[in-house]
Amino acid sequence: MPPGGGDAVIVPVMSTVRLAEPVTASKGRRADLIAVAIAATVAGSAIAVGLHLNRPGSGVSIYAGAPPLFGRWLPHVGPGSIAAVVIAILVVTRGADLAARLRWRPLLALGYATAVAWTFSLAMIDGWARGFAGRLTSDDEYLHEVPGITDIPSMVRGFSSRILDFQPDSWTTHVSGHPPGATLVFVWLDRLGLHGGAWASTLVVLTGCLVVVAVPVTLSTLGKEDAARTVLPFAVLTPGAIWLGVSADGLFAGVTATGVMLLALATRRRILALPAGLLLGFGLFLSYGLVLLGLIALAVVVLTRQWRILLLAALGVAAVVVAFALSGFWWLDGYHLVVERYYQGIAAQRPYSYWVWANLAAVMVALGPAVIAGMRRTGSARSFGDPVTMIVLAATLAIVFADLSGLSKAEVERIWLPFEVWLLPAVSLLPSPGRRWWLAAQAVTALMVNHLVLTGW
DSSP: OOHHHHHHHHHHHHHHHHHHHHHHHHHHHHHHHHHHHHHHHHHHHHHHHHHHHHHHTTSSOOSSSSTSSSSSOOOOOTTHHHHHHHHHHHHHHHHHHHHHHOOOHHHHHHHHHHHHHHHHHHHHHHOHIIIITTOSSTTGGGTTTTTGGGHHHHHHHGGGGOSSSSSOOOOHHHHTTOOOOHHHHHHHHHHHHHOOOHHHHHHHHHHHHHHHHHHHHHHHHTTOOOOOOOOHHHHHTTTTTHHHTOOOOOOHHHHHHHHHHHHHHHHTTTGGHHHHHHHHHHHHHTGGGGGGGOOOOOHHHHHHHHHHHHHHHHHHHHHHHHHHHHHHHHHHHHHHHHHHHTOOOOOOOOHHHHHHHHHHHHHHHHOOOOHHHHHHHHHHHHOOSHHHHHHHHHHHHHHHHHHHHHHHSOOHHHHTTHGGGGGGGGGGOOOOHHHHHHHHHHHHHHHHHHHHHHEEE
């Protein structure tokens, strides 16, 4: 065949290949933006409907001043504003490059330190007392009860008897709404001599930011090192950091995420399954809803198919349950009483018809646009045996079940943090060329929310 004839055949074929990739990528980016636009529409609708319901004389009480978020509209700046912007710029411009080339352990250490700085800076936008040191000291919080707990064994034995409201010794809102493990953490901190709100908030931030290590390490252990490195800067700049600093749910997220990470690592060192179970078991006594985290733990085991670690982890969970039972607190008794207490308060007035979808809008804000776009790609993933797909699916199911239960109407941007952090792996599915823009979108979302809304709890 003459050279000209060969070229006539080859060139059109190669041209077709070259054109197909940009067209496919363009369609994918367009679908990502559509998914984010839909999420923004849902969030905007939740704001509009919430403000309408909040109007005087509406006859409806949603008890959220900045719906769908729990807080109040208050544009403001603070001591942390400049630091937060600087950190965001540094992570956006340098984060992906460092994540790609640094050695693994130094990268994790840098990611953790940056997350602590970012979270603390966001908290300081509200000021030292209002945003950090005083956040856990209100009459509804755990620290309010700490001075009165002088006998820990007696407190645990009598914990359930003080859950219901309208009695002289009823626990405060947050203490009554959680198992005794949550209160014990702050009592133990106080016994160590670390008194007051500043130390309590420091513990929450330092523990909560462990998710920045736990999520990437879990992915890497499951054979997705590239995904782990991609996720890390997104984990640092997650808008959810607003509530990692400072709400006790940030501490819950850090404890349980570390438990899931140890469970994944147990596939290489089986003995780690026992401490994994102990942490996940203790998570059950931090918040009742964390029983749903079992879906994510189960996803890890199913992916590895190492069923023996499930047994060892179950032994760890059982040890914690038995320890609390022998101390006088039975989890199921507490759960049933908490449901009753829940409907003694404002939850009975918050309309399920609004919050069942507005909750999801609040979660979208806490996740940020990059995670939403990544979840769109997770839904079109080819294999449900892929670790990213499985973990994101498990976390999504946990949130859906929690939402449909009606036991979390409002405030879920913080309450569901332990589930939300396991949706972060979805960003690894975003195409590499546009990731820096998605990372910038995460930072902008966090900065806008924190500067426009004075968040509660």
